[in-house]
Amino acid sequence: MRVRFWGTRGSIATPGPDTVRFGGNTSCVSLTTNAGAHFILDCGTGARALGAALMAQPVKPIVATILLSHTHWDHIQGFPFFTPLFVPGNRITVCGPEGSAGSLRDVLSGQMEFTYFPIELGQLPATIAFRELSEGAHEIGGARVIAQYLHHPAMTLGYRIEVDGAAVVYLCDHEPYSETLWHGDLSPNYAGSIVHEGDRRHARFMEGAGLVIHDAQYTPEEYPSKKTWGHSTYEYAVGLAAAAGVQRLVLTHHDPTHDDTFIAALETRARAYAKQIGCAVEVCCAYEGLDLTVAPHGVQYLAETPPTPHAGHDILRCSRILVVDDDPDIRALATQALSQDGHIVTEASNGPEALVAIDAQAPDLLVLDLMMPVVGGLEVLKILRSRPATAALPIVLLTAMDDEANTRAGFELGATDYLTKPFSIPQLAARVRACLTRT
Ligand SMILES: [Zn+2]
Numbered sequence: 001m002r003v004r005f006w007g008t009r010g011s012i013a014t015p016g017p018d019t020v021r022f023g024g025n026t027s028c029v030s031l032t033t034n035a036g037a038h039f040i041l042d043c044g045t046g047a048r049a050l051g052a053a054l055m056a057q058p059v060k061p062i063v064a065t066i067l068l069s070h071t072h073w074d075h076i077q078g079f080p081f082f083t084p085l086f087v088p089g090n091r092i093t094v095c096g097p098e099g100s101a102g103s104l105r106d107v108l109s110g111q112m113e114f115t116y117f118p119i120e121l122g123q124l125p126a127t128i129a130f131r132e133l134s135e136g137a138h139e140i141g142g143a144r145v146i147a148q149y150l151h152h153p154a155m156t157l158g159y160r161i162e163v164d165g166a167a168v169v170y171l172c173d174h175e176p177y178s179e180t181l182w183h184g185d186l187s188p189n190y191a192g193s194i195v196h197e198g199d200r201r202h203a204r205f206m207e208g209a210g211l212v213i214h215d216a217q218y219t220p221e222e223y224p225s226k227k228t229w230g231h232s233t234y235e236y237a238v239g240l241a242a243a244a245g246v247q248r249l250v251l252t253h254h255d256p257t258h259d260d261t262f263i264a265a266l267e268t269r270a271r272a273y274a275k276q277i278g279c280a281v282e283v284c285c286a287y288e289g290l291d292l293t294v295a296p297h298g299v300q301y302l303a304e305t306p307p308t309p310h311a312g313h314d315i316l317r318c319s320r321i322l323v324v325d326d327d328p329d330i331r332a333l334a335t336q337a338l339s340q341d342g343h344i345v346t347e348a349s350n351g352p353e354a355l356v357a358i359d360a361q362a363p364d365l366l367v368l369d370l371m372m373p374v375v376g377g378l379e380v381l382k383i384l385r386s387r388p389a390t391a392a393l394p395i396v397l398l399t400a401m402d403d404e405a406n407t408r409a410g411f412e413l414g415a416t417d418y419l420t421k422p423f424s425i426p427q428l429a430a431r432v433r434a435c436l437t438r439t
C-alpha cells in the first residue's frame with residue numbers, strides 16, 4: 001500500500017517561509033491499497049490538495065473512506081474544501097468516533113452552516129455516508145480497520161489498517177497516560193515494563209506495524225507545561241515504537257511554533273534517542289509530499305478484536321456517576337465536567353460515605369480519589385472488587401501522585417483507569433466516556 005502526507009501540522013495551519021520544508025497544512029494522510037481503495041486519515045487543510053489530486057486521476061467515480069481521529073478543527077477544516085464532495089456520483093464514507101458532542105454528521109455540518117461557509121453539508125452533490133465507530137475491528141474498503149481510543153481531551157480514535165500483508169497505524173492526537181512510562185525495576189523499552197495499562201494498550205496497538213504515524217508535537221522540555229493538552233513527545237513515540245517492534249516511525253502533528261530548523265533538530269534528537277535506547281526503528285519527521293510504500297512485512301495481525309457494541313447516547317451522556325474525593329475543589333471540578341456532559345453526578349467526601357452511597361444508588365461508574373483519610377481509595381477499591389454487585393463496576397482512580405507503585409497497585413486491585421491530577425474538564429469527560437463505552 002502507499003501512504004502520502006498532505007498535512008503535517010497540528011492545531012492550526014502555519015504557512016510561510018519558515019515552514020516550507022515540513023509543511024504548514026493541518027493533519028491529512030492518504031493511504032491507497034494495492035486494490036485501489038482510498039483511505040483518508042483526517043481531513044485538516046491538507047485535504048484540499050489531496051482532493052485535487054484525486055480529481056485529476058482518471059478513475060471515476062471517486063470512492064473513498066475518511067477516517068477522522070476526532071473533530072477538532074485541525075482534523076476537519078479541509079472537509080468543506082475536499083472537491084470530490086462536490087461531484088455527483090462520488091461516494092465518500094466518513095467514519096469517526098462515537099460519543100462526540102453530537103453525531104458525526106451534526107458536528108461536520110456545524111462548521112458548514114451559512115455563518116461559516118457558503119454551502120451546507122446537505123447541499124453537497126456526492127453521496128456521503130456517516131459511520132460512527134466503536135473500538136475494535138471493522139471491515140472497511142477491503143481492509144481490516146481496528147479502532148482504539150487515544151488519550152486526548154476529546155473522544156479520539158487511533159486507527160490500525162491491516163491490508164496487503166502490512167499494518168499502518170495512525171495515532172494523532174494522543175498524550176501519555178502516565179508521565180512515568182517504565183517500571184523502575186524492569187528494563188525499559190519493553191511492553192511488559194510499561195507502568196500504565198493505557199500506555200501498554202497503546203504499545204500493543206502498534207505491535208509489529210510496518211509504519212506508525214504518531215503525534216510528537218512537543219520536545220521533552222516543552223511537555224511539562226503542555227500536560228493535559230493531549231499531545232506526545234518524540235521520546236514517548238520512539239520508546240513505545242521500540243517496545244512494539246515497529247519498523248518505521250513517522251512523527252507528525254508538528255507544533256505551529258516550530259519552524260523548519262526546529263523540526264529538523266527534533267528529528268535529529270529523535271533519531272539519536274532511538275540509537276541511545278538500541279532501537280532499530282527508522283524515524284523521521286513527516287513533511288508534505290512524503291510518499292511511502294509499505295511493503296508486506298509478515299505482520300502479526302492483531303488478535304481478533306470484534307467491535308464493541310455501540311454504547312448509545314444514554315450510556316455516554318446520561319450515566320449515574322459517583323465522585324468520591326475529600327477535596328471539595330476536585331469534587332466540584334469533576335461534577336462540573338461530568339454534569340456538563342449530561343451525566344447525573346452525586347458526591348461523597350470519604351470512603352465509608354461512598355460505600356453507603358453505592359449500596360443506595362448503584363451508580364454506573366465511580367470516580368475515586370486514591371488518597372483519602374481513614375479509608376483510602378485502594379481500600380475502597382478492594383472492598384468493591386470483593387463484592388459481586390460491584391466486581392465489574394467501572395472505577396476511575398484519581399491521584400495527585402504519578403508514581404509507579406500506586407499505579408501498579410491500583411491496576412492490580414482492578415482499577416478500570418487511572419487519571420493523574422491536575423486534569424482538565426474535557427480530559428476527564430473523555431476518559432469517563434471511553435470507560436463507559438468499554439463496559
Ligand atoms: Zn490535532
Ligand SMILES: [Zn+2]
Pocket residue numbers: 070072152154173230
Ligand atoms: Zn485534538
